[in-house]
Amino acid sequence: MLIYIYIIAITAEAMSGALAAGRRNMDLFGVALIAFLTALGGGTVRDMLLGNYPVTWTQHPPYIYLTISAGLATMLVARFMQKLHRFFLILDAMGLIAFTIIGCNVALRLDYQTPVVIMAGMTTGIFGGILRDIMCNRTPQVLRHELYASVSMVVAILYLVLMRLGVSDDINTLVSFCLGLALRLSAIYWKWSLPTFSYSPNRWED
Amino acid sequence: MLIYIYIIAITAEAMSGALAAGRRNMDLFGVALIAFLTALGGGTVRDMLLGNYPVTWTQHPPYIYLTISAGLATMLVARFMQKLHRFFLILDAMGLIAFTIIGCNVALRLDYQTPVVIMAGMTTGIFGGILRDIMCNRTPQVLRHELYASVSMVVAILYLVLMRLGVSDDINTLVSFCLGLALRLSAIYWKWSLPTFSYSPNRWED
Amino acid sequence: MLIYIYIIAITAEAMSGALAAGRRNMDLFGVALIAFLTALGGGTVRDMLLGNYPVTWTQHPPYIYLTISAGLATMLVARFMQKLHRFFLILDAMGLIAFTIIGCNVALRLDYQTPVVIMAGMTTGIFGGILRDIMCNRTPQVLRHELYASVSMVVAILYLVLMRLGVSDDINTLVSFCLGLALRLSAIYWKWSLPTFSYSPNRWED
Secondary structure, eight states, X not given: OHHHHHHHHHHHXXXXXXXXXXXXXXXXXXXXXXXXXXXHHHHHHHHHHHTOSSXXXXXXXXXXXXXXXXXXXXXXXXXXXGGGHHHHHHHHHHHHHHHHHHHHHHHHHTTOOHHHHHHHHHHHHHHXXXXXXXXXXXXXXXXXXXXXXXXXXXXXHHHHHHHHTTOOHHHHHHHHHHHHHHHHHHHHHTTOOOOBOOOOXXXXXX | OHHHHHHHHHXXXXXXXXXXXXXXXXXXXXXHHHHHHHHHHHHHHHHHHHTOSSOGGGGOHHHHHHHHHHXXXXXXXXXXXXXGHHHHHHHHHHHHHHHHHHHHHHHHHTTOOHHHHHHXXXXXXXXXXXXXXXXXXXXXXXXXXXXXXXXXXHHHHHHHHHHHTTOOHHHHHHHHHHHHHHHHHHHHXXXXXXXXXXXXXXXXXX | OHHHHHHHHHHHHHHHHHHHXXXXXXXXXXXXXXXXXXXXXXXXXXXXXXXXXXXXXXXXXXXXXXXXXXXXXXXHXXXXXXXXXXXXXXXXXHHHHHHHHHHHHHHHHTTOOHHHHHHHHHHHHHHHHHHHHHHTTSOOGXXXXXXXHHHHHHHHHHHHHXXXXXXXXXXXXXHXXXXXXXXXXXXXXXXXXXXXXXXXXXXXXX
16 A cells, blocks of 8 residues: 555655746756655655665666656646645645655664664655755755644654554554544644744854 | 866866855865865765765875865966856866766666666766755756756766667767767857746645 | 763754754754754764764664754753853864764774875764754855864864874874864954955856
8 A cells, every 4th residue: 555655645745846946947857856856855865874775766767757757747737736735735745654654664674773763754754855945945844834744753653653562564554644644634724833943143153 | 088087077066166165255164165065076976875885086085185176276266267167168068978977887887777877877967066056055056057967868868878789888988978068068059958947836835 | 081072062063953943943843853963964974975884873862862852952941042152162162073083983993095084074073064054044154154174174184193193092082182172262262264265256157
């Protein structure tokens, strides 16, 4: 199941990357690169961080074609996408959670300790969006918006707890996925957010 | 031949990095770091992505000295460089193509699949400039200007096609290099560019 | 000794990261991530660059908890921190130097050549701050301010010279640390800085 959601998710992430590139008036190539990085960048950073070589997408060229095609196709359909805004938020939420569970599994396979497993899940979930924002020269949105990274963390912890409790992997994935999705969609709907920290120094200069 | 072009290319790239640092009023050290990253950053990202350890420049200290010296020397000669603008565009084009061919060869040696080989070539060609722009806090230029990354892609594909056709490596390198250079210089001269994608949403907020 | 200074240093760096996040109005999670990256990002980049897997902090979860806690605690005490500005500059200077010496040792253990050892030390010392600034969408401060990266370079070179002269590691660490700290604090006190390079082109466009 996770693999289908993953494919939907990288498509949705690629389209979100393409739109961000469009806001910076990038050319065809820029759109393709940002789409690719948004969709597959999180897993790439995770693999490089964990020393998990070869990096996953280098062994699966179809993912490369899919994300680049989705990015370029977005240029044609962008005008209709605002109407589909809510639909995309749901795809994006599914992607966040699928990425998180996949990332945890990669770190588990490499025998990393629990906090690293959680961070590997979160890295997979959110770093694509962070790379997209760095490439587009804006402050990463995932660090400022309503519950997003936190959902990734909750899903990773839940998944590990259920695993320790001996829940079978299929049921664990299903439960973690559904609860995570419910949490993320609730956060969007009721605009839940974490407290923010605002600091305006007079002279701190480091 | 490629090695001489490579040395000219990293020098030219280091100088372009130094000028970008100068526009941000960086100090001596900032100039040296940006020069180094612009010249050798593309290959570094490629090596880290492919798991090609040790990273190339760590085994060739002269490249480190050369790029840092070129960056610092640029501070002295910057005032004369505007007159040499066209000359530098040619060096930069030569660098782009030499980097691309070298990057393809690294990935081929590690037995990566064709699309990854093309991406390794392009990463080597363009990521130095992307790192330079990220460090200088501006939107990467290579994603917005006239044919640049596309030239890198065309060269990588041409090089691989000729290789499959059994063309000897020397002739292949020469042909790919000359056609790539002609394409890039034509793009500059006639201002060829890819279509750009402009997107100004009202409410898309992800 | 170095390990205690290291622990103080990552705490101080995490707090500096949290303050930078606060200036961008980030949420709890953003603060935690930037704190973590500022404190441990330099060592992470070094390990990824040198192929030193597994990355150090993945084997030491307490460092993860410490930096994230320090970042979050900063949100509570930020209002008092401006008064402690000078105290923090001293902690930050200690961190810069401890990071540098630790980074050199990692590269030495992996048998890298001297210039790479120096660069590994500097990467550990300054890249946390660079990542913090990239994530907060500002031009890296370490490339523009008074002697900072240069202190890291001087410490790395001094440490290697004393090592070649056969000085025992304990004494070497102590001497390098004290001289480095004196240099950095002098640079802050007397506002020593490197010459900067300002370049305002009319038409250079690469």
